[in-house]
Amino acid sequence: MCYLKKGNFIMKKNDFFKGMYDDFFGIGKIEKENEKLRNDIKNLKGIDLEELEENIPSIEISQEEAEKVEIPTVDKDKFMEEVFKKIDELYIEEESKNTLKKIVEYIRKYNEKIEKQFISFNMNIYANNKETFEGVLRILNDSINFFEYLPKGDIGIISCYDIQNAEDIAKIYSSDNNIIAFNSFNGLYSKDLNDKAKIINKLEECISENENKYLTILYAQNKDELNDLFLSSDKIKGEFAEFNIIGRTPDVQEAYNEILEILNKNNTVTEDIQIKLLDYISNTLPKTESNYPDYRDSLVQKISFSKQVPDYEQNKTIDEIFEELDSLVGLQKVKKMLRELVDLISLKEKSKDILNIKSINLHMVFLGNPGTGKTTVARIVSKILYNLKYIKQDKLLEVTSKDLVAEYVGQTSIKTANVLQKALGGVLFIDEAYSLASGKGEGNSFNEEAVATLIQGMENNRDNLVVIFAGYTKEMQDFLNLNSGIVSRIGYTVEFEDYTVDELWQIFNQMMTKAGFVVSKEAEEKVKKIIEENKGTKNFGNARFVRNVYEKSIIKHASNTKDKKSKKALITIKAEDISVDNLC
Structure with a gap:
C-alpha cells in the first residue's frame, strides 16, 4: 500500500477519492454556505461594519501572491465541463x-483550499x-x-533510448x-x-x-x-501503483461514428457510403493489426480520395473453409480431426442450455517434418x-x-x-518451437523465461488466445518432455505425416x-523419379522440396523456349525442363 505523508498528516493514496464531492463538481454546497454566512453578517445588530473594517490590520503579501488572479467559479465550471468532455x-x-x-x-479543490493535502x-x-x-x-x-497545481510548464516526452546515464535524468x-x-523503456535494457x-x-x-x-x-x-524493468525498485x-490509465480499442459502433463524423466535415457522405462504411468497419476493424488511429486515418484518406469505401476480403462460410481444406493434397488425419473439432464446438x-460440456482446450501441438502443411x-x-466465433479475429500471428x-x-x-x-x-503460431528447449538446464535462462x-499468457488469456506449437516430431517431443507446464495446457496434438510420392507429384x-x-x-515420370531419389534423404522438405523443383523448372523452361513462339511450346513442360540444379 502506498501512503502520502506531510508533517503529521498521513493518508492512504488510494483513499484520496473518498468523500471528495457532494455534487458533480463538489462546489455547490460550499457556495451556499458562504452566501448564508454573508447574509448572517449583514443581519448582525449593534456592530458598525465600516468601523470594524477600518480596525482590521493590513496583511503584507508577496508580489507573486499579489499577481495571482482568482479564477471566477463560472470559468472553472466551464473549464471542468470541457475537460470532462475530452476525457x-x-x-x-x-x-x-x-x-x-x-x-x-x-486539483481544482486543492486550488480552492477545499483540499489541503498535496x-x-x-x-x-x-x-x-x-x-x-x-x-x-x-x-x-x-x-x-x-x-x-504545479509551477506552470509544458510537457516533456522522453524516449529512454535518449538516456545515456544518470546525469541525463538530472x-x-x-x-x-x-x-x-x-x-x-526497451532503450534501458x-x-x-x-x-x-x-x-x-x-x-x-x-x-x-x-x-x-x-x-x-x-x-x-x-x-x-514496466514490471520487469522496475522489479527491484520498490519506490x-x-x-506509480495507485494511478493507472489503461487504453482500449473502440468498438465497431464507436469507430463508425468517429470516422463518419470526420468524413462529414470535408465531404458529402452519401447514404450508400454510410451503409458500406459500417459493413467495412464491422469486418475489418476486429482483424486489423494496426493501432486504431492508424486504421482510422488510413480509411479516411482512402475514402476521401476515391469517394468510395474500399473492398475487403469477405469472411468465408464453414463449408467454403472446408472446401479449401479438402483441396489440399493428403492430410487425411488432419482433416478428420478438424471436422470432429468443429462438430464438438x-x-x-x-x-449450452441443455448439456454441461466443459470448456474446450484449443491450444495445439503440430508435429511433422518441414513442408508437410x-x-x-x-x-x-x-x-x-x-x-465459429471462438476467437474474436481471423488472425494468425506466425513467429519463431x-x-x-x-x-x-x-x-x-x-x-x-x-x-x-x-x-x-x-x-x-510458434514454428520451430523446439528451439526454446535448447540449453535447458545449462544456464540458458532466456529460453526458460520465454x-x-x-505459459502465463496461455493461462491468463485462455478465452482470448489459441497457441499452436509446431516443429519436427522428435525435437518437439523433447521440448514437451522438458516443459510439463505447456503439456498440461495442450488440448490437441496433431501429427502431419510425410507426403507419399504420388501426393508430392499431385502438389507439383x-x-x-x-x-x-x-x-x-x-x-x-522424371518428377516422380526425382522425388523417389530424394525422399529418404536427411532434411527432405516434402512440399518445400517440390516447390523448389517447380520454381527451377520454370526457369529452365524459360531458357529452353526463348526462341519459340507457338502457344503449345510455351505452355508445355517437357522432361528437359525439369531441373534439379542446386536443390537443397
Missing part, C-alpha cells in the same frame, strides 16, 4: 476515465497508440496549469516542463546493468525531490514492460475458429523463437509478452496447372 472522448477504460476525472477534480499524481499509462497517451498528457497539463528534472513522460541501476536510482531520487514541481508519467504498451513500483454451442493448416484453423527470446537480461519476458499482446483475439511467459502438378502449364507424361 469522455478518450479511448480508455471506464474506470480510467473516472480516475482521470477525480484527479482533475482534486498529492503527486505520478502514474502509469498503458495504451497501444500515442494518440491516447498524448491526449491524457494534454488534459493533465491543461488542468495543472489552469489551477496552478537534466530532465531541471527543465521548464511540469510533466515528465517516459516511454520506449541495452545498458550495462550497473549503468541501468544508476539511472533508475537517479530517477527515484529526482521523483522524490521534485514532487511539488513535476508530474512523472511512465508510458508503455503493457504492464510487463517506483509503490509510487457446434454441439457445445447448440446445447503445418503452417497452411494453422491458417485454416484460424479461419474455422473465427467463423527468435521473435520471443531477447539478447539482454530481463528483456525476454517483455519481448514474449509483446508477441502475446499482438496475438490476442486470434491464433499464435516459456514461462508463454497443381502448382503447374495453377500457373497455366501442362506437364507432359515424360516430365511427370
Whole structure:
C-alpha cells in the first residue's frame, strides 16, 4: 500500500477519492454556505461594519501572491465541463476515465483550499497508440496549469533510448516542463546493468525531490514492460501503483461514428457510403493489426480520395473453409480431426442450455517434418475458429523463437509478452518451437523465461488466445518432455505425416496447372523419379522440396523456349525442363 505523508498528516493514496464531492463538481454546497454566512453578517445588530473594517490590520503579501488572479467559479465550471468532455472522448477504460476525472477534480479543490493535502499524481499509462497517451498528457497539463497545481510548464516526452546515464535524468528534472513522460523503456535494457541501476536510482531520487514541481508519467504498451524493468525498485513500483490509465480499442459502433463524423466535415457522405462504411468497419476493424488511429486515418484518406469505401476480403462460410481444406493434397488425419473439432464446438454451442460440456482446450501441438502443411493448416484453423466465433479475429500471428527470446537480461519476458499482446483475439503460431528447449538446464535462462511467459499468457488469456506449437516430431517431443507446464495446457496434438510420392507429384502438378502449364507424361515420370531419389534423404522438405523443383523448372523452361513462339511450346513442360540444379 502506498501512503502520502506531510508533517503529521498521513493518508492512504488510494483513499484520496473518498468523500471528495457532494455534487458533480463538489462546489455547490460550499457556495451556499458562504452566501448564508454573508447574509448572517449583514443581519448582525449593534456592530458598525465600516468601523470594524477600518480596525482590521493590513496583511503584507508577496508580489507573486499579489499577481495571482482568482479564477471566477463560472470559468472553472466551464473549464471542468470541457475537460470532462475530452476525457469522455478518450479511448480508455471506464474506470480510467473516472480516475482521470477525480484527479482533475482534486486539483481544482486543492486550488480552492477545499483540499489541503498535496498529492503527486505520478502514474502509469498503458495504451497501444500515442494518440491516447498524448491526449491524457494534454488534459493533465491543461488542468495543472489552469489551477496552478504545479509551477506552470509544458510537457516533456522522453524516449529512454535518449538516456545515456544518470546525469541525463538530472537534466530532465531541471527543465521548464511540469510533466515528465517516459516511454520506449526497451532503450534501458541495452545498458550495462550497473549503468541501468544508476539511472533508475537517479530517477527515484529526482521523483522524490521534485514532487511539488513535476508530474512523472511512465508510458508503455503493457504492464510487463514496466514490471520487469522496475522489479527491484520498490519506490517506483509503490509510487506509480495507485494511478493507472489503461487504453482500449473502440468498438465497431464507436469507430463508425468517429470516422463518419470526420468524413462529414470535408465531404458529402452519401447514404450508400454510410451503409458500406459500417459493413467495412464491422469486418475489418476486429482483424486489423494496426493501432486504431492508424486504421482510422488510413480509411479516411482512402475514402476521401476515391469517394468510395474500399473492398475487403469477405469472411468465408464453414463449408467454403472446408472446401479449401479438402483441396489440399493428403492430410487425411488432419482433416478428420478438424471436422470432429468443429462438430464438438457446434454441439457445445447448440446445447449450452441443455448439456454441461466443459470448456474446450484449443491450444495445439503440430508435429511433422518441414513442408508437410503445418503452417497452411494453422491458417485454416484460424479461419474455422473465427467463423465459429471462438476467437474474436481471423488472425494468425506466425513467429519463431527468435521473435520471443531477447539478447539482454530481463528483456525476454517483455519481448514474449509483446508477441502475446499482438496475438490476442486470434491464433499464435510458434514454428520451430523446439528451439526454446535448447540449453535447458545449462544456464540458458532466456529460453526458460520465454516459456514461462508463454505459459502465463496461455493461462491468463485462455478465452482470448489459441497457441499452436509446431516443429519436427522428435525435437518437439523433447521440448514437451522438458516443459510439463505447456503439456498440461495442450488440448490437441496433431501429427502431419510425410507426403507419399504420388501426393508430392499431385502438389507439383497443381502448382503447374495453377500457373497455366501442362506437364507432359515424360516430365511427370522424371518428377516422380526425382522425388523417389530424394525422399529418404536427411532434411527432405516434402512440399518445400517440390516447390523448389517447380520454381527451377520454370526457369529452365524459360531458357529452353526463348526462341519459340507457338502457344503449345510455351505452355508445355517437357522432361528437359525439369531441373534439379542446386536443390537443397
